[in-house]
Amino acid sequence: MNIHEYQAKALLKKFDVPVLKNQVVFNADEAKSAAKEFVDAGSKVIVIKSQVHAGGRGKGIMHDKSTNEEMVINGKPVRGVNVLFGDDLPSQAHAISKATFNNKLITIQTGAAGSIVKRMMIEDGAAIAKEFYCSMLMDRGTGRNIIMVSTEGGVEIEEVAEKTPEKIIKETIDPNIGFQGYQARALAFGLGLSGNAFKSFIKFIYKLEKAYNELDCSMLEINPLVLTEDDEIIALDCKMNFDDNAIFRHKDYMELRDESEEAPLEVEASHYGLNYIKLDGNVGCMVNGAGLAMATMDMINLSGAEPANFLDVGGGANVKTINNAFRIMLSDPSVEAVLVNIFGGIVRCDRVANGIIEALKTIELNVPLIVRLDGTNAELAADILAKSDIDFKVATNFNDAARQVSELFTTKAS
Numbered sequence: 001m002n003i004h005e006y007q008a009k010a011l012l013k014k015f016d017v018p019v020l021k022n023q024v025v026f027n028a029d030e031a032k033s034a035a036k037e038f039v040d041a042g043s044k045v046i047v048i049k050s051q052v053h054a055g056g057r058g059k060g061i062m063h064d065k066s067t068n069e070e071m072v073i074n075g076k077p078v079r080g081v082n083v084l085f086g087d088d089l090p091s092q093a094h095a096i097s098k099a100t101f102n103n104k105l106i107t108i109q110t111g112a113a114g115s116i117v118k119r120m121m122i123e124d125g126a127a128i129a130k131e132f133y134c135s136m137l138m139d140r141g142t143g144r145n146i147i148m149v150s151t152e153g154g155v156e157i158e159e160v161a162e163k164t165p166e167k168i169i170k171e172t173i174d175p176n177i178g179f180q181g182y183q184a185r186a187l188a189f190g191l192g193l194s195g196n197a198f199k200s201f202i203k204f205i206y207k208l209e210k211a212y213n214e215l216d217c218s219m220l221e222i223n224p225l226v227l228t229e230d231d232e233i234i235a236l237d238c239k240m241n242f243d244d245n246a247i248f249r250h251k252d253y254m255e256l257r258d259e260s261e262e263a264p265l266e267v268e269a270s271h272y273g274l275n276y277i278k279l280d281g282n283v284g285c286m287v288n289g290a291g292l293a294m295a296t297m298d299m300i301n302l303s304g305a306e307p308a309n310f311l312d313v314g315g316g317a318n319v320k321t322i323n324n325a326f327r328i329m330l331s332d333p334s335v336e337a338v339l340v341n342i343f344g345g346i347v348r349c350d351r352v353a354n355g356i357i358e359a360l361k362t363i364e365l366n367v368p369l370i371v372r373l374d375g376t377n378a379e380l381a382a383d384i385l386a387k388s389d390i391d392f393k394v395a396t397n398f399n400d401a402a403r404q405v406s407e408l409f410t411t412k413a414s
Helices: 005-013 028-040 089-100 157-163 181-190 195-214 244-249 251-256 264-271 290-302 319-330 349-360 378-386 398-413
Strands: 022-025 045-050 061-063 081-085 104-106 120-124 128-139 144-150 168-172 217-228 233-235 239-242 275-278 283-287 309-312 337-344 369-375
Touching: 005 022, 005 195, 005 239, 022 028, 028 045, 028 089, 028 120, 045 089, 081 089, 089 120, 128 157, 128 195, 144 157, 144 181, 144 195, 157 168, 168 181, 181 195, 195 217, 195 233, 239 244, 244 251, 264 275, 264 319, 283 290, 283 319, 290 309, 290 337, 290 398, 309 319, 319 337, 319 349, 337 349, 337 398, 349 369, 349 378, 369 378, 369 398
Parallel strands: 283 309, 283 337, 337 369
Antiparallel strands: 022 120, 045 081, 045 120, 061 104, 128 144, 128 217, 144 168, 217 233, 217 239, 275 309
C-alpha cells in the first residue's frame, strides 16, 4: 500500500524525524492562502509539490488533461515540483497550482498516461548544503532489513546502482541484535560526514529506523536526504510503502489510501478479496497462490504469449469470487485468452469447477478459455467440466496447459 508524501511526513513527525513545515491543499485558492501563511511566518522560499504515487516529479512536466499540451507559465514548463522565490509568492503559488490541479503530470514512472493531480503540498524552503540518498527495505536475498545510503542524492537509485554501484553503502540488520551503533557510524562515514553533521545523521538514522519498524513499512525511501547549511539532516522527500500483511495492526492506514492513484481494476478486485495486478500481456491468468501464479506466468511466457494480469483468487474460491475474477479479467480489452490454473489444496477442485460453470452462465465469454484443475477432488471436477455445455478446453496437467496456450497463439500467428 502506497501513500502520499505529505502523509508519510506526518507519520515521520510522530517519531521526531526532522521534516520541513508543510501543508496539503486541494485547490488553487487553498494554495494561495497557504503560501500567504508561509510568507507571513517569514518564509522567503517555498516549494509546491504535486502529490501523486509516482517518482520523478521534479523532472516531470504538467500537461493539459484535454489537449495534452504542456502547461507553461512565463515561458517555463510547470513541473511536478516547483521552487518559488522572489515577489508575491502567494500569486505564484496560485498560478502554478491552477495550472496543475486536475491536469496530467507525466514523469519517467507514469509514462505517457500520466497521473491526474488532485492534491498538492506547500512546503518551506531549505538552505541545502548537500543532498544524499537513504532507504530502508527488506532484502529478499537474506530475509533481513537493509539500510542503504549514497552520496548521490536526488538521483534515481537504479541509475546509481547501474553506473556507480560503489557509491551505495549498505548495512544489513541482524534481527537478533537490531540496528547497532557501529552500523549507524559506518553509514555516516560512508557519506563523508563529520562534526555536527555526523551527530545529526546518527540521531536521524536511529529515528528513521524506528519509524520503519514500528510503522510496518515494506519500503521507506528518503530522496533527497539533505544536509542543511546549519549541519542539520532533514528528510526533504519521503516515499513510504506498507507491508500489506501487517495492515491488520494499523486500522488507521486505510484512511490514508487514495484509490484514485491506483488502477481501477486493482481497486475493484481488492474489494472482493482478490489479488489482481494488471500487466501488459494478452493471456488472463486466474490462479490460487502467489507461487503458482509466478510459475503460470513463466509458463505463458515460455509458450510464446504474455500474461495480461496476476490474479490470485486465494484459498477461499467460490462462485462469487470466481464470477468477479472473470468479470474483472474480461473487462481488460487486451485479454485474448484466459487460463485458469488452480491447485486444490485448501479449496476443492469440484467447488472451483462449479464456480467456473456458474460464473460463465452470467458472463459473456468471447475469448478462448483453458482450464486446468489439479489436487483435491480433481477427478470429480473433471467430470463436472466434461458434462458442461460451455465451450472451453480442459488441460490435464501443467504441461498440457502450456501446450494448449502455445497452440492457441501459434494458430493465431499463422
